[in-house]
Amino acid sequence: xxxxxxxxxxxxxxxxxxxxxxxxxxxxxxxxxxxxxxxxxxxxxxxxxxxxxxxxxxxxxxxxxxxxxxxxxxxxxxxxxxxxxxxxxxxxxxxxxxxxxxxxxxxxxxxxxxxxxxxxxxxxxxxxxxxxxxxxxxxxxxxxxxxxxxxxxxxxxxxxxxxxxxxxxxxxxxxxxxxxxxxxxxxxxxxxxxxxxxxxxxxxxxxxxxxxxxxxxxxxxxxxxxxxxxxxxxxxxxxxxxxxxxxxxxxxxxxxxxxxxxx
Amino acid sequence: xxxxxxxxxxxxxxxxxxxxxxxxxxxxxxxxxxxxxxxxxxxxxxxxxxxxxxxxxxxxxxxxxxxxxxxxxxxxxxxxxxxxxxxxxxxxxxxxxxxxxxxxxxxxxxxxxxxxxxxxxxxxxxxxxxxxxxxxxxxxxxxxxxxxxxxxxxxxxxxxxxxxxxxxxxxxxxxxxxxxxxxxxxxxxxxxxxxxxxxxxxxxxxxxxxxxxxxxxxxxxxxxxxxxxxxxxxxxxxxxxxxxxxx
Amino acid sequence: xxxxxxxxxxxxxxxxxxxxxxxxxxxxxxxxxxxxxxxxxxxxxxxxxxxxxxxxxxxxxxxxxxxxxxxxxxxxxxxxxxxxxxxxxxxxxxxxxxxxxxxxxxxxxxxxxxxxxxxxxxxxxxxxxxxxxxxxxxxxxxxxxxxxxxxxxxxxxxxxxxxxxxxxxxxxxxxxxxxxxxxxxxxxxxxxxxxxxxxxxxxxxxxxxxxxxxxxxxxxxxxxxxxxxxxxxxxxxxxxxxxxxxxx
Ligand SMILES: Nc1ncnc2c1ncn2[C@@H]1O[C@H](COP(=O)(O)OP(=O)(O)O)[C@@H](O)[C@H]1O
Ligand SMILES: [Mg+2]
Numbered sequence: 001x002x003x004x005x006x007x008x009x010x011x012x013x014x015x016x017x018x019x020x021x022x023x024x025x026x027x028x029x030x031x032x033x034x035x036x037x038x039x040x041x042x043x044x045x046x047x048x049x050x051x052x053x054x055x056x057x058x059x060x061x062x063x064x065x066x067x068x069x070x071x072x073x074x075x076x077x078x079x080x081x082x083x084x085x086x087x088x089x090x091x092x093x094x095x096x097x098x099x100x101x102x103x104x105x106x107x108x109x110x111x112x113x114x115x116x117x118x119x120x121x122x123x124x125x126x127x128x129x130x131x132x133x134x135x136x137x138x139x140x141x142x143x144x145x146x147x148x149x150x151x152x153x154x155x156x157x158x159x160x161x162x163x164x165x166x167x168x169x170x171x172x173x174x175x176x177x178x179x180x181x182x183x184x185x186x187x188x189x190x191x192x193x194x195x196x197x198x199x200x201x202x203x204x205x206x207x208x209x210x211x212x213x214x215x216x217x218x219x220x221x222x223x224x225x226x227x228x229x230x231x232x233x234x235x236x237x238x239x240x241x242x243x244x245x246x247x248x249x250x251x252x253x254x255x256x257x258x259x260x261x262x263x
Numbered sequence: 264x265x266x267x268x269x270x271x272x273x274x275x276x277x278x279x280x281x282x283x284x285x286x287x288x289x290x291x292x293x294x295x296x297x298x299x300x301x302x303x304x305x306x307x308x309x310x311x312x313x314x315x316x317x318x319x320x321x322x323x324x325x326x327x328x329x330x331x332x333x334x335x336x337x338x339x340x341x342x343x344x345x346x347x348x349x350x351x352x353x354x355x356x357x358x359x360x361x362x363x364x365x366x367x368x369x370x371x372x373x374x375x376x377x378x379x380x381x382x383x384x385x386x387x388x389x390x391x392x393x394x395x396x397x398x399x400x401x402x403x404x405x406x407x408x409x410x411x412x413x414x415x416x417x418x419x420x421x422x423x424x425x426x427x428x429x430x431x432x433x434x435x436x437x438x439x440x441x442x443x444x445x446x447x448x449x450x451x452x453x454x455x456x457x458x459x460x461x462x463x464x465x466x467x468x469x470x471x472x473x474x475x476x477x478x479x480x481x482x483x484x485x486x487x488x489x490x491x492x493x494x495x496x497x498x499x500x501x502x503x504x505x506x507x508x509x510x
Numbered sequence: 511x512x513x514x515x516x517x518x519x520x521x522x523x524x525x526x527x528x529x530x531x532x533x534x535x536x537x538x539x540x541x542x543x544x545x546x547x548x549x550x551x552x553x554x555x556x557x558x559x560x561x562x563x564x565x566x567x568x569x570x571x572x573x574x575x576x577x578x579x580x581x582x583x584x585x586x587x588x589x590x591x592x593x594x595x596x597x598x599x600x601x602x603x604x605x606x607x608x609x610x611x612x613x614x615x616x617x618x619x620x621x622x623x624x625x626x627x628x629x630x631x632x633x634x635x636x637x638x639x640x641x642x643x644x645x646x647x648x649x650x651x652x653x654x655x656x657x658x659x660x661x662x663x664x665x666x667x668x669x670x671x672x673x674x675x676x677x678x679x680x681x682x683x684x685x686x687x688x689x690x691x692x693x694x695x696x697x698x699x700x701x702x703x704x705x706x707x708x709x710x711x712x713x714x715x716x717x718x719x720x721x722x723x724x725x726x727x728x729x730x731x732x733x734x735x736x737x738x739x740x741x742x743x744x745x746x747x748x749x750x751x752x753x754x755x756x757x758x
Binding site: 264265267268271272275296297348351352353355356359362363364366367368369370371373374446447449450453454457458465468469471472473475477480481484487488491492494495496 | 513514516517520521524544596597600601602604605608609611612613614615616617618619620622623624695698699702703706707708714717718720721722726729732733736737740741744
């Protein structure tokens with residue numbers, strides 16, 4: 001990081017307990033601390049079940065922490081703030097009774113934006129994610145990759161500074177995932193957003209991120225944060241990218257194993 | 264949550280009984296129509312004498328029509344469900360018959376079989392067989408084709424494909440069909456008994472209703488309802504067990 | 511296409527066979543008179559024959575409409591309430607499911623006792639039959655809405671109320687509509703069964719009385735009428751279900 005970067009998001013001592021039934025609490029997150037700079041592409045990686053989604057939901061204000069806090073621009077988050085953050089889920093979470101266009105319009109509709117304006121905006125973002133021509137299709141008529149593009153357009157249409165993405169391309173095949181990753185990089189550079197990106201894919205993490213946070217298995221803790229100082233545009237098969245992948249894999253391997261043994 | 268819910272369930276039932284008693288005692292409704300729960304409770308004491316014979320008759324007819332109707336329904340369901348042409352030809356008829364009030368055929372059945380045991384049984388079998396066929400057809404057609412292809416690839420005979428693949432795979436829906444079938448048998452028998460006015464619980468209930476013996480009628484109604492619920496719950500548990508094993 | 515054609519041929523063949531068997535039986539049954547199709551079909555298409563039947567059709571239709579209206583409105587409201595309020599659902603869904611398992615006709619003698627032989631008892635009986643599938647499918651539909659759809663709406667700033675009518679209702683709609691469609695079909699069954707088991711007016715009453723007087727031609731005409739009504743109502747149900755279609 002050559003320039004002094006300004007902190008945008010701060011996660012402080014975040015702990016989350018879930019009621020595991022039978023009165024036994026599950027510690028999903030324990031004492032998580034990190035901060036994300038403005039316009040940074042920040043990735044969170046960790047074995048499945050380590051608390052990545054929990055963490056992202058807390059940042060989004062969709063859930064309340066058991067202790068600790070999330071600050072954005074120094075202000076505490078305790079409920080969703082659609083002016084500030086948009087979130088995208090692994091399951092596309094599109095409304096299958098609405099066309100692509102009306103799905104993308106949804107957030108603006110809630111915001112009370114006029115019909116003409118939200119149409120213009122929605123069409124703009126549909127074009128940006130490369131879905132022009134599919135405005136009037138229903139989600140069921142789209143391929144997996146196209147659904148995620150539509151979900152991305154819906155998140156972008158809110159024009160927030162922050163974009164939270166929970167394994168957005170996790171259900172896609174390798175090629176589609178790479179392609180969407182490329183486009184996401186382009187859109188990120190164009191729109192100058194701050195992105196927190198959750199994934200379990202090493203390639204995705206190494207290829208996309210400025211920094212990578214590796215989480216430990218249950219209870220979820222910050223294990224280590226890596227800087228990825230590779231110049232963009234990146235080549236997904238370059239030695240530098242592979243080197244980062246190897247580093248993270250070594251870090252994560254034991255966690256994944258212990259997770260599997262732990263059941 | 265569960266505990267509170269059970270508490271509320273008991274509370275609700277208790278409240279219904281208390282309000283019911285109060286309404287009648289305070290004279291809001293004529294006890295001739297709505298007897299107080301205390302009187303219904305009293306009727307329960309004389310219930311065995313009242314429903315002994317009719318109960319036996321209805322039970323016999325229900326079990327017989329269930330055995331015939333579900334047996335026939337399962338066999339036909341497996342046959343029709345596994346044949347593409349047969350299914351396409353017959354399904355509209357079966358579903359058509361299922362979706363009209365079957366009771367309109369009861370007079371025709373009586374015309375041929377007379378008033379009595381045979382027509383009741385025939386009607387109850389008709390009543391049982393249709394939903395059973397439809398559920399079993401659904402289950403058989405939902406069997407993963409790859410399971411069958413695999414069996415074929417290892418040289419299974421036609422009989423083996425049925426006994427070792429199709430039937431076990433469709434077992435959950437066969438159990439579901441049986442669970443529904445017993446209730447439909449009982450329903451068919453009761454309807455026929457009420458219509459034919461000859462014997463059984465259905466006839467007894469109709470008779471009590473027309474004679475304004477409301478307390479006795481309440482007692483019989485509650486009794487039959489509870490029996491039906493118990494059967495359904497027991498079969499439901501069984502169904503769950505089978506479902507767990509299958510997954 | 512050839513396959514479909516063959517299916518159709520066989521289906522017509524079955525229909526033809528049914529009518530043929532009917533004709534032959536009626537010619538050979540001597541003890542009781544069974545009207546043959548050649549006698550029934552002309553009556554079916556003779557509008558004058560319906561002069562005294564028409565009022566009964568409208569009574570039956572009225573009973574169907576009223577019971578369906580009541581069942582839909584109460585079923586939906588109770589269903590939405592139980593579906594969104596978890597404690598209420600865990601409390602009352604098992605009770606409703608248990609009552610649904612009771613063979614419906616068990617309630618009918620009580621209804622006759624309370625409401626008498628005329629239309630009220632039929633409406634009440636059809637209502638009971640129809641209410642359960644509607645309320646249970648509404649509960650199921652609402653409580654099965656994918657949480658991620660709701661989360662997405664909250665993250666975009668939707669309030670609880672907005673989420674309810676912009677996300678939960680549309681997401682639950684297909685299941686709810688199929689419940690309503692089942693409920694509609696059961697209204698027809700309830701009304702006809704109720705009328706046949708004892709009543710003053712309506713198609714079911716006419717069927718029962720035609721049968722007891724051995725007026726078999728009339729019995730068949732009325733039966734075919736009920737079948738036509740049932741099919742028409744089921745078709746309406748299919749249309750209702752299709753309202754939830756979403757370009758799949
Ligand atoms: N609503 C919940 N209630 C109880 N436990 C939960 C809940 N949500 C998540 N968990 C548990 O918390 C842990 C972390 O889950 P999650 O954040 O979804 O992990 P990840 O996204 O990394 O796969 C898991 O063990 C999961 O079982
Ligand atoms: Mg997750």
